[in-house]
Amino acid sequence: MGACPTIETERLLMRPFSDDDLDDYFAMMDSPEVRRWLHTPREFDRDAAWAQMAGLAGHWALRGTGLWALEERATGRFVGRAGLFNPVRVDWPGVEVGWTLDPTFWGNGFATEAGAAARDHAFSELREDRLYSCILTDNHRSQAVALRLGFTLHEERVMAWFPGAPHGIWVGERPEDGNG
């Protein structure tokens, strides 16, 4: 299975997670805005953030896809996470393009920039035919990213891992030319 590649976009370095990301990663995950939209359990703490980071690193080893840590090239600051999430869950649709940014960096186009690079990598390098994004129906900022990537809403359904509300399942198809 593939290791996490490093990708440069116009403003971002998309790279594997490192142990040194823990404080920044937990600060992002612990922010009220991210907690709200990811419906993070109250008990999610720094230890849980490390375990999640380790899981994200292991996802690449086991599945050949995964999330990148996003770093702003100009400053080296940790911006967030984005990439190709495909966990073993009973009703998970397939390879999901996902994104979460530290709220400091919202409103700059970074999620769209990273999402586009992840999408293109999945279509061109991994030869995926279809990509997904699972987005709660009230998460309009995330829906806007999916729309900017050219994804369309395929269906809305309650997913087993989050029974509290329906997710929209957004779909992007690989273009005929094989590019994203």
Ligand SMILES: CC(C)(COP(=O)(O)OP(=O)(O)OC[C@H]1O[C@@H](n2cnc3c(N)ncnc32)[C@H](O)[C@@H]1OP(=O)(O)O)[C@@H](O)C(=O)NCCC(=O)NCCS
């Ligand atoms: C979802 C999330 C990643 C979206 O972040 P975002 O900053 O709104 O999205 P983008 O990075 O694509 O930025 C788009 C905005 O930057 C603006 N922008 C500014 N400079 C830009 C540039 N150079 N290029 C592109 N867009 C730019 C766009 O106009 C747009 O503004 P708008 O929100 O006023 O329309 C963020 O809200 C988040 O982390 N939410 C919590 C976690 C979450 O919900 N994750 C998804 C679960 S499904």
